[in-house]
Amino acid sequence: MSTTPRPIALFSRRHFPSRRHVVQSAVLLGAVACLAAVSVLSAADAPAKAAKKSWKETKSTLIQSDFPYQKACIGAKFPANNKANKGIAMILGNEAFMCFDTDLLRMSAGWTSGTTQGKGGPALVGFISAKGVTFDGSHGGHPEISGEQKFGLRQMPGWADKDGSFKDPRAEPFGPLPRTWCRWDGMHVVGPDLVLAYTVHGTKILEQPGSVEKDGETAFVRTFKIDATKTALTMAVCEVEGATAKADGPHVTLTAGELATIAALGGAPAGVTLAVTATNRLVLNIPAGTPASLFKLVLWRGAAASADKFAALVAGAPAMVDYSKGGPKHWPEPVITTGVLASTSTPDGAYVTDMLTPPVPNPWNRRVRFGGLDFFSDGKRAALSTWDGDIWIVSGINEKLDKLTWTRFASGGFETLGLKIVDDVIYTTGRDQITRYLDSNHDGEADYYENFNNEITSSPGFHEFVFDLHTDRDGNFYTAKAGPVKGGGRGFGGGGGNGDVSAHAGSLLKIDKYGEKLTVYATGLRAPNGIGVSPEGQVTTGDNEGTWVPMCPINWVKPGGFHGVEDLAHGKDVKSFIPPLCWLPKNWDNSGGGQAWVTSDKWGPFKGEMLHTSYGQSSLYLVVKEEVNGLMQGGVVKFPLKFTSSAMRPRFNPVDGQLYNAGLRGWQSNAAKEGGLDRIRYTGKPVQMVSGLKVTKSAVALTFTTALDKAAAEDLQNYKGERWNYKRTSNYGSPEFSVADPEKKGHDKLEFKSAKLSADGKTVTLEIVGLKPVMQQSIGFSNLKTAAGTTLTAQVMHTINAIP
């Protein structure tokens, strides 16, 4: 493929022809503004230079300008603290933008591009800034509207309750309004246009956000298509601080100083009116019994002296784009890559990695950092979501991987770090919701982004990642929400860019198969970048070392269980918790990824076993486990393979029966690349590995996949071991402490008394002096021999919660 990214302008011309034209006229206006500004500042030649480019070209490439929206927590300039925790920042054409808040169903702000004083002089800025962990990588903060804000509505319900009150009924200012009140349904994407779909008191409402420009003035247009109303509906449009209101025929004007905010309806049925309440709030009233109708609300703010230009902006009949057949493709070009077979191998040759080369570079300059992976039923195609909010579909998954075709399926998501395919329909998890994607015109791109369930809470914290998406055998979905870790790594919440501890912070969440209800399944998680669900429905998670997490665990989740992190959603002062199946030291896993269960009988001798990945160490592990006294315990053995990026989302392909892993690199990872997808393929060669671990009264028994040579297996010279403990505190992680001297940092060496090989040659029982419960024990061996004569060197890392 070409290594030169296609300029964005080409795409814009083809798909947004009318907008391109308008953008340029707006640029000219910008030039005039700049001239004025610069003539005051200096006589430099900056103006022409600065005005040459639209915000699209001058602003960073981290926020795409060729797709109509980007979801994120979006901050506005007014009113104070106006953040849309689940915001959709929308590009409306005419250099105009609005942000819709899907928790509160309010339009939080409208703005146009404007000038800012940059290093090279005044520069045109628009849309949203690239601030935040997903975009410029900064810890703390989130995108802010960029340009000149024209209207705003504070954090309040966008639609009134049944009694006409806008009082926020939520226990905390996070999460959606009650379902009995209203519901965010989803969004149609039709080329450059969007149609928002939601329900208020049983009335279906479709809203197309747009803009209009005439004679140098730009207004925001909200076109509504509503069903017949059963109850009266009231929508808050905006609030203008310190304004005096005046109704002048069909126009409602709020004047504050030199600025006038004017709104009017177009094509509204009888009874649908605009009004101003005593708090300088502009509202839209739709009486009960209003028939199904299509109308528009036009909103403008400008110099009071230019108010006479408003009437022209309202002219014309309301119209809504036809969303029923989807729209033109946004990304017609596929990206073709070639895979690399057997890029790495285990020493026994039984497992190799095949790299499925990611679509980098691509014509849209998109970063490809995979956060979700699943397969379609044909096994030849997979869908992958990215941190930046895209979904890619890769086809051509076969033995050779010689032609992988990558196409973009969807975009604009809010940190979509989990993906699941059910009945060949894609679902993603993100900060705002579980989204179901529909492609009604079957052109290979989503055109309806449906809200499957958005009950999850989200505050402005940068670290509130929502990780991974799985289903159980009954079709229920599971996803995990991280705690709002503070910038720097210690502690949680506290407001601002660090966010707040909201109801679901640090929880494992379960959503029924219909998306009707979200429940907290378990608590006490910190940053579990990856979960797993066994075929029987056992849920597992990893986690990340940090506050209350002394070292990375593998959690065997109990419904309703508390897994250790205090200070999060479950409440405070919980001093006991469910010990994890095992802990893993830093050099094994400093930040856990997801788990997978071997469901395939084409993947060597491990069918039914559990696998764990390490995001931090980009490693794949077999989990060896047992239940003792009602508690799970065990450890891991490494598959010594390497991956293109981190190991994070292991999934089995239902057709070829092989394991695939997708991963990304954020921070605290040794991943080589920003994103990667690899197949972990069983070659059919004999596997030489530890496959089981059992703790007895005085020994640890290791079971191997192959029979061992007795002499080498029973020679204590070939074994080494250490053990140590951690301390669970509010500090970040824990040092390693001696077991014999609990205050002393360091490890204690294990003293082996004997090694006995079982009759079948597959199990070595290592008698250990003073065996006792311990958080971390490592047993290493080298120079063991298989019956066939090859040598075996490896290490097992495990935890003993209880001695049987």
Add this chain to the structure above:
Amino acid sequence: MIPSLPTRAFLLSLLTGLLAVCASSALAQAPAAKPEPGLLLTHTSGPATDTAVAPNLWLHVAAGQSAAPALPAGKFTATWTGALNADLRGDFQFRTEVLRGSLKLEINGTNIIEVTAATTADSAKPSAPSKPVRLSKGANLLKATFTSPDSGDAFVRVQWSEKGILWEPITTALLTHNPADAALAKSTAIRAGRDLFLEHRCAKCHTPAGSPALAATGAPELAMDAPDLADIGSRRHYAWLAAWILDPKSQRAVAHMPRTLHGANAPADANAIAAFLATLTGGPAPALPPKADAEALDSGNKLLEVLHCAGCHNLPDATEKDAKKISLTHLNAKFPPPHLAAFIKNPGAHYAWTHMPKFPLTDEEAHQIAAALSSTAPMFKQPGPSTDPAVIARGQHLVQTTGCLNCHTLKLDNQFKAKPLADFAATRWQSGCLAEKPAADSAAPAFAFNAEERAALQAFAATDRGSLTRHAPSEFAARQAKNLQCASCHGQLEGFPLIDVLGGKLKPEWIASLLKGEVADKMRPWIEHRMPAFPARAALLAAGLAQTHGFPPVTPAEPPVKMPLTTIGKKLVSSDGGFSCIACHGVAEMAPVQVFEAPGINLAFSGARLQHTWFLRWIRNPLRVEPTTKMPVYFDEEGKSPLADILGGDADQQLDALWQYLRLGSKMPPPIPPQ
């Protein structure tokens, strides 16, 4: 590491062991004892021999230097013996990383490598790897013999590798020796005696042959000063001076100054000397401290923690007193208030070789510390000195005639003379200053040496004392690291590199700048503690630490920076196709992008700070170097880079590109963070 001045208890046990060995005439076979870290290192040159404990198979003796103080400069052999304790049976290869001289390495009695000058074309390049040798789990006997070249620098660093890919120094923690070795006991006693002789400034009175020029070429401690007495009357209280002069050890158990006044007149004499010293006023008057309000005291107390003063001192309000630490309860008795702050700010102003570190402090901070200490130390009534001219004159006379001025400088005629060192045969080292019980009428200064110390001094006396004329940098570094208590911070405080690794990690030039107090930037700004300066010792200590690790005292010049590679190096540290080093590390003016509980040192310092070989090891596998580091391991066990598309994925070339980029230092163009 070369043995540092042993604790008295340890010395006692050694001597007891030695005596027991002598008594049983079993000198040949040292009794088995619990192995201790490090290897025995025996230097031999002609008949001269010396045994010490060394951390690893490292050595650097510059041309003209002695390998050990006991040996004359010139050709020598160095033999390391001990055990290499493998934690698992395994196959390892060995090689010399650098070698000038010849080396023979034996493990479990088998020759592993034998490299001579003839077989090493380039002393700065590694030798051919040995054949894999199988090590048993547990102790494997190790013996290495180095023979110096006929002239020039002598050096060696040995490495091992399990797979022949990643070469590194033999893990120091796996090397042990038998501490009950008879030769070690003998050398240790002599070394301890020599150290006592130097630390107590014995040579200031009993001058060795060749003095005073010797101070420049022999043991550096011969040049050590003592507090000068200029303006002492302004800087210290009279009553404390009197008490100190009368019996220093009553004021400070570890005082080096002897008691010089004896008999019934001693208290009056001490008062007279102090009265004379009290007349020595003047000098720049330090600013009076601002009134210490609660906030200042809080700041001062915080600084006491930040500077880890309790690492060496028993603070005035300490509930537990450590006998080895200097108590600070006497502060109000000793210091007129503004002078305490002045001393804290610049302890070396009147005493260059003071053990007290010089911390970077503002005047305000020094006052805050002084106020905090003073507020918890008891107050003393300060009686005035006698103003009787006769008393003062007697005090001056005593200063001139009792040896004070042999150590302390003052513009006054010194009328005290002692016999030169050569006049004291070993047999005479049991009387006078060194008498177990001084005679009632003895005028000799009383040091109150205990039995072990006297035994050590006698062991030293029995040598030809030529060691005083020789400077062995590694041993100097070990002595000073011990005396300055470097390990009180580097070994105890969270996030501090261990003192034991610094000589192999940091360039000696950098260590010297740091110890001189010339490095204004804080390497680890996230650590509140501050690195102090020890200006008088800086250069010698830095060179000695490097040589302990087998590095030259002066880092050889590198060829000019390969500019084209720096661009690739920049890409390698970026998050755009590189390792994303900038997540945790700043680059010159650019702050790190995503510091998350793992802040890293600004990369602009690396080129000037780090030994190149250490940099290579660290980047290849930081966890092998520092098991608790949060720095990720990027290169795999085969040494391969995960970035296949830069420089063809060649790890060596990538590391070179990184290094060239780092060498640009403050001129490193920062990589563009994501935008």
